[in-house]
Amino acid sequence: MAIASIEKLTTQLGRLPGIGHKTAQRLAYHLLSVPKEQAAELAEAITAAREKVHPCPVCGAFTDLELCEICADPKRTEDTVCVVSDARDVLSMEKTREFHGHYHVLNGSLSPMNGIGPGALRINALLERCRSGQVREVILATNPDVEGEATAAYIAKLLKPLGITTSRIAHGIPIGGNLEYTDEVTLAKALEGRRIL
Secondary structure (H helix, E strand, O other): OOOHHHHHHHHHHHOOOOOOHHHHHHHHHHHHHOOHHHHHHHHHHHHHHHHHOEEOOOOOOEEOOOOOHHHHOOOOOOOEEEEEOOHHHHHHHHHOOOOOOEEEEOOOOOEHHHOEOHHHOOHHHHHHHHHOOOOOEEEEOOOOOHHHHHHHHHHHHHHHHHOOEEEEOOOOOOOOOOHHHOOHHHHHHHHHOOOOO
16 A cells, blocks of 8 residues: 555655665654754754855865865865865865865766766866965875776876975775785775875
8 A cells, every 4th residue: 555645655665775665664664753943943954054054165175164164164274175076075075184275175086978078077176276376286186986087087187287286185005904805906006096104
């Protein structure tokens, strides 16, 4: 017996990343079991986030302010920019508490197979920032997959004539990893990125 409203809710929840049909169905039934006020608060939070949150005009990270907190922070180093593929990556980098510069969100990676070329990304905005004269180093922190590597190589090639130091985050074996279970590509990257002790 299918109830149209529950099916519609399940379908919408199933569109979220990482949510399969069974999980979406479980969430739908859970939402029906919570107090009506709690369900309304969730709906209101989703609507408010969609209305108030927007990309920062400088870096492209999400904010509900005129500038994101990082771009507005005068204590951040202005001459170093970390380039990431997605706004979520800014949060991951910030968790390390090791980077004190600014960010630039590309909104994706180059993927010709999926029709994503340089014009679909915020690469021109990055080049404009770099031509301003304030940026001395660009750290490319795109994902270590085919698209991320291609994007990093493409950006590095564009930045070379500007005389800006361009670096790539290291790839390799995670802390607690075991060589026996590490794939060849990861091991090769770990060897390539080795450093003197």
